[in-house]
Amino acid sequence: MNQTEIKSAVVAALKSVAPESDPASISEAAPLRDTLDLDSMDFLNFVIALHAALQVDIPEADYGKVRTLNDAVSYIERKLGTP
Amino acid sequence: MRQAIAAAMARSKREIPHYYLSADLDAGPATWWLEHENAKRGPPERILFAALLLKATALAAREVPEVNGFFVDGSFRPSAPIHLGVAISLRQGGLIAPAVHDVDRSSLAEVQASLRDLVARVRSGRLRSSEMSDATLTVTNLGDQGVQSVFGVIYPPQVALVGFGKVTERAWASAGMVGARSVVTATLSADHRVSDGHRGAIFLSAIGRLLQQPEKL
Numbered sequence: 001m002n003q004t005e006i007k008s009a010v011v012a013a014l015k016s017v018a019p020e021s022d023p024a025s026i027s028e029a030a031p032l033r034d035t036l037d038l039d040s041m042d043f044l045n046f047v048i049a050l051h052a053a054l055q056v057d058i059p060e061a062d063y064g065k066v067r068t069l070n071d072a073v074s075y076i077e078r079k080l081g082t083p
Numbered sequence: 084m085r086q087a088i089a090a091a092m093a094r095s096k097r098e099i100p101h102y103y104l105s106a107d108l109d110a111g112p113a114t115w116w117l118e119h120e121n122a123k124r125g126p127p128e129r130i131l132f133a134a135l136l137l138k139a140t141a142l143a144a145r146e147v148p149e150v151n152g153f154f155v156d157g158s159f160r161p162s163a164p165i166h167l168g169v170a171i172s173l174r175q176g177g178l179i180a181p182a183v184h185d186v187d188r189s190s191l192a193e194v195q196a197s198l199r200d201l202v203a204r205v206r207s208g209r210l211r212s213s214e215m216s217d218a219t220l221t222v223t224n225l226g227d228q229g230v231q232s233v234f235g236v237i238y239p240p241q242v243a244l245v246g247f248g249k250v251t252e253r254a255w256a257s258a259g260m261v262g263a264r265s266v267v268t269a270t271l272s273a274d275h276r277v278s279d280g281h282r283g284a285i286f287l288s289a290i291g292r293l294l295q296q297p298e299k300l
Contacts, residue, residue, distance in 0.1 A: 017203075017206060018174070018206065019206060019207055020174060020175060021174075037174050039172075039202075039227040040131050040132075040133065040227050041131060041133070041198065041199060041202040042202065042206070044126065044129060044131060044199065045199065045202070045203055047126045048126040048127050050126075051125065051126040051127065057125055057126060058126070059121075059122060060118070060121050060122065060129065061122070
């Protein structure tokens with residue numbers, strides 16, 4: 001899975017928890033929770049959506065590593081083992 | 084939406100003689116337990132601190148039934164079922180408080196699943212109308228926004244509202260020593276026609292006690 005595919009999966013997961021937003025348009029370096037106004041439950045639903053779509057498990061201890069769109073894409077890339 | 088909130092809150096402030104209490108609760112054991120539990124669980128099985136707070140609140144409401152029910156036609160009607168209204172803010176503005184049903188009789192995993200489902204359906208606009216109207220006690224949790232405490236306005240005809248702030252590490256003196264401890268501030272807004280500060284205090288203290296044994300929630 002390449003970077004573009006991962007990014008579109010992350011955007012789709014964000015869209016599922018914040019349907020009224022346009023996650024594709026947010027800056028890649030913007031903090032997701034503040035920018036999209038995600039509470040803890042929205043963020044958990046985002047992590048669950050990624051788990052379902054990509055079979056990637058982001059442990060709670062790693063939530064700090066997926067704060068932005070960029071961070072999330074690189075984190076998942078590393079996790080999936082694709083350069 | 085804003086008009087409906089305004090009407091309900093104005094009625095509440097006009098008719099309900101509110102009193103307010105606040106208590107700092109030791110959140111250490113619940114925080115550690117949850118971290119440890121969630122590390123063993125995949126994302127769909129993870130539990131949020133909010134679910135622990137709901138369960139503790141419901142069990143405490145069993146002990147102090149004056150906070151759970153409705154004030155109708157000049158008298159209090161306690162409710163046997165404990166359906167907790169959960170205040171959820173809408174991104175387009177306003178808030179709603181649909182109910183998680185029978186929280187006291189549900190397992191923690193069930194409370195978490197109901198809460199998660201509720202938030203997802205609020206976001207996608209797929210709530211059932213029954214969920215909007217049958218809460219017996221409301222809980223508002225503003226911890227995500229970094230707020231330390233919230234003194235809410237009771238949603239009539241309910242007779243109490245419980246608020247939780249952010250779990251923070253604070254200096255905590257105990258047995259002559261000062262240490263750092265995870266603390267959450269719980270507040271109660273309650274109806275003086277039904278209960279008084281003494282019973283309210285017992286209720287908040289029960290929540291604090293129940294949180295010390297999270298594995299039993």
